Amino acid sequence: MAFHDDSVSHERDDSAPGQDKLLFLPNISINGLIDDETVSFFLGRLETVRKNGQDMIMELNTSGGDADAARRMALEVRLFRRHSGRDAFCVGKTKVYSAGVTIFAAFPTQDRFLTEDAVLLVHERRMETSIALNGPIRSCIQIVREQLALLENRDVWRWKASGNLSKAVRSARTSFTGARRRIATSTPPRRSVLE
Structure with a gap:
């Protein structure tokens, strides 16, 4: 039609x-x-x-x-x-x-x-965030690294209520094997008040 x-x-x-x-x-x-x-x-x-x-x-x-x-x-x-x-x-x-x-x-x-x-x-997803750094320098560096990793990898992590990793959805830049390797070796990203 x-x-x-x-x-x-x-x-x-x-x-x-x-x-x-x-x-x-x-x-x-x-x-x-x-x-x-x-x-x-x-x-x-x-x-x-x-x-x-x-x-x-x-x-x-x-x-x-x-x-x-x-x-x-x-x-x-x-x-x-x-x-x-x-x-x-x-x-x-x-x-x-x-x-x-x-x-x-x-x-x-x-x-x-x-x-x-x-x-x-159609456009790329946009992000607007502020990062407040306050505390020990090592903690501040870790916060910046985590935010940078979110931007660079664009991976979406989904967690069950129990806190176990239920699924990692790969981005266009990540192979399935690479995602599985990261799942096996990574810990969940720390949530912050910045998100």
């Missing part, structure tokens, strides 16, 4: 809603900044969609926002698709920037669409 000659086009199958429904009758509309309030709104609307036994039809128009909030919404999209037995579709309208692209990418390519005026913006 194509919305316009310049848009992303997909073959229509029997399970895809019609163009009018996709464009004008979404059951979830995300318009604006992605933040914790947006996640709460989204989860409420998603619950209604589930209770009504509907396919998810999301309209997305955002200048971006909190990357972690977007990751949570993307997770919920994938869980909905996996466990509800229903389809999920997304129409990106006008702007799908930054965190919005994370949400948009949670939908399979055949189930995501862009209007003719839509623009996608």
Whole structure:
């Protein structure tokens, strides 16, 4: 289905809603900044969609926002698709920037669409932090090293509540073997008030 000659086009199958429904009758509309309030709104609307036994039809128009909030919404999209037995579709309208692209990418390519005026913006994740050094010099050096390691490696560490390493997700610069080697020889990064 194509919305316009310049848009992303997909073959229509029997399970895809019609163009009018996709464009004008979404059951979830995300318009604006992605933040914790947006996640709460989204989860409420998603619950209604589930209770009504509907396919998810999301309209997305955002200048971006909190990357972690977007990751949570993307997770919920994938869980909905996996466990509800229903389809999920997304129409990106006008702007799908930054965190919005994370949400948009949670939908399979055949189930995501862009209007003719839509623009996608992808950029590297940004970080804003201050480092306060106060105390023995060796402790200060360790804090700086830990922050530098986070920037250089871009590895994401996930920990179970028990404190055991549950999974290390490799970054584009890290091989799986290298990640396994680091897991076997490293201790968990120390959390600080800087994060």
